[in-house]
Amino acid sequence: MFYVALKNVAANKNLYSMEFSIDKSVEILERTPALLEHLLNGISNEWTLNNEGGETWSVFDVIGHLVHGEQTDWMVRAEQIVSKTAGKNFSTFDRFAQFENSKGKTLEQILGDFTALRMANIEKLRQLNITEDDFNKTGIHPTFGAVTLTQLISTWVVHDLDHIAQIARIMAKQYKEQTGPWVAFLKILQQ
Amino acid sequence: MFYVALKNVAANKNLYSMEFSIDKSVEILERTPALLEHLLNGISNEWTLNNEGGETWSVFDVIGHLVHGEQTDWMVRAEQIVSKTAGKNFSTFDRFAQFENSKGKTLEQILGDFTALRMANIEKLRQLNITEDDFNKTGIHPTFGAVTLTQLISTWVVHDLDHIAQIARIMAKQYKEQTGPWVAFLKILQQ
Numbered sequence: 310m311f312y313v314a315l316k317n318v319a320a321n322k323n324l325y326s327m328e329f330s331i332d333k334s335v336e337i338l339e340r341t342p343a344l345l346e347h348l349l350n351g352i353s354n355e356w357t358l359n360n361e362g363g364e365t366w367s368v369f370d371v372i373g374h375l376v377h378g379e380q381t382d383w384m385v386r387a388e389q390i391v392s393k394t395a396g397k398n399f400s401t402f403d404r405f406a407q408f409e410n411s412k413g414k415t416l417e418q419i420l421g422d423f424t425a426l427r428m429a430n431i432e433k434l435r436q437l438n439i440t441e442d443d444f445n446k447t448g449i450h451p452t453f454g455a456v457t458l459t460q461l462i463s464t465w466v467v468h469d470l471d472h473i474a475q476i477a478r479i480m481a482k483q484y485k486e487q488t489g490p491w492v493a494f495l496k497i498l499q500q
Numbered sequence: 501m502f503y504v505a506l507k508n509v510a511a512n513k514n515l516y517s518m519e520f521s522i523d524k525s526v527e528i529l530e531r532t533p534a535l536l537e538h539l540l541n542g543i544s545n546e547w548t549l550n551n552e553g554g555e556t557w558s559v560f561d562v563i564g565h566l567v568h569g570e571q572t573d574w575m576v577r578a579e580q581i582v583s584k585t586a587g588k589n590f591s592t593f594d595r596f597a598q599f600e601n602s603k604g605k606t607l608e609q610i611l612g613d614f615t616a617l618r619m620a621n622i623e624k625l626r627q628l629n630i631t632e633d634d635f636n637k638t639g640i641h642p643t644f645g646a647v648t649l650t651q652l653i654s655t656w657v658v659h660d661l662d663h664i665a666q667i668a669r670i671m672a673k674q675y676k677e678q679t680g681p682w683v684a685f686l687k688i689l690q691q
Contacts, residue, residue, distance in 0.1 A: 326674065329678045333546065336547070337547070337671070344539050347534045348531050348535050352527050352531070353524050353527060355524065356528070359518070450681070452681075459678055463682075466675055467676075467679055470672040471668070473664070473668040474664075474688050475687075477661040478665055480661050481657075481658045481665075483517065484654045485658075487518070488651055489644075489650075490643075491647070495655065495658050495659065497665050498658065498662075
């Protein structure tokens with residue numbers, strides 16, 4: 310009883326909810342390119358060109374998807390939200406554009422593209438000089454309707470972390486059969 | 501019908517199973533410290549000291565766990581397997597040792613500890629001059645019984661990737677509430 314009560318107090322305290330801030334968002338956004346370059350540049354193709362089976366994505370596909378997001382999604386939408394003149398309706402994001410766009414490129418090339426685009430987008434974000442007054446300004450998402458600038462930038466950050474976890478999972482699965490009985494202890498292989 | 505048949509061919513080909521190699525294992529093992537240092541050094545404490553609620557681990561706890569693995573688990577067990585004189589029974593790994601061992605240390609300190617221990621362990625691994633004749637040599641795991649050197653080293657690699665994914669997930673959850681309706685599109689927030 311007492312133990313259960315204590316756990317509920319912890320759950321109610323909601324320990325894991327940070328307040329939104331542009332600076333803390335940029336802390337993640339600016340680290341992702343270096344993290345990916347350190348993990349992936351020069352590594353064997355089997356880690357990056359294999360997928361999780363069937364129609365799933367390889368690491369190469371995921372990097373192409375991140376490139377397309379930098380080109381057409383995050384900062385385009387942020388600028389629509391804060392602009393006094395631009396339309397507020399977001400374009401639909403193409404989740405499969407990378408299969409065409411990355412053709413004929415190496416992993417190193419698309420990683421370099423991602424790094425350059427991300428750094429330019431962080432610079433654009435800083436130049437918007439966003440203040441707390443802008444946090445609740447909205448644009449119109451094709452599925453969700455009105456979404457705020459806070460929600461957009463938070464999602465950009467979590468989207469990075471989601472794909473970092475996905476990349477780790479795709480790579481881990483290349484060795485799934487090799488782990489033998491340990492497969493039972495490795496949560497990433499159950500997903 | 502044709503589409504289904506094609507998907508089955510892909511599934512049967514088992515595209516996502518690499519052959520084990522020491523070199524390809526080291527490709528991951530040697531990248532993990534730099535990846536973690538690039539992601540975590542200098543970042544705000546909220547990203548690294550908060551957890552996923554209740555009794556879950558923070559990023560700080562995960563790094564402490566990785567340190568303890570370098571000290572007591574992976575290479576200790578690899579040396580037991582290939583040694584002609586050592587006992588073959590592995591000690592039980594303490595999954596909670598980091599709560600005592602990391603006390604009073606900063607994240608930067610335990611990251612530095614991890615990097616130094618990992619680099620020393622990779623050097624030890626190289627000095628064992630493992631050949632294919634060693635791959636199926638065994639040690640005795642306290643739960644699984646006989647496990648091979650291939651299974652141990654593969655698990656070391658996947659264990660890194662599992663905790664990289666976990667770190668991304670812990671960090672992502674700090675912004676869960678901030679993503680608003682996008683929470684439905686972000687798989688990492690459902691785990």
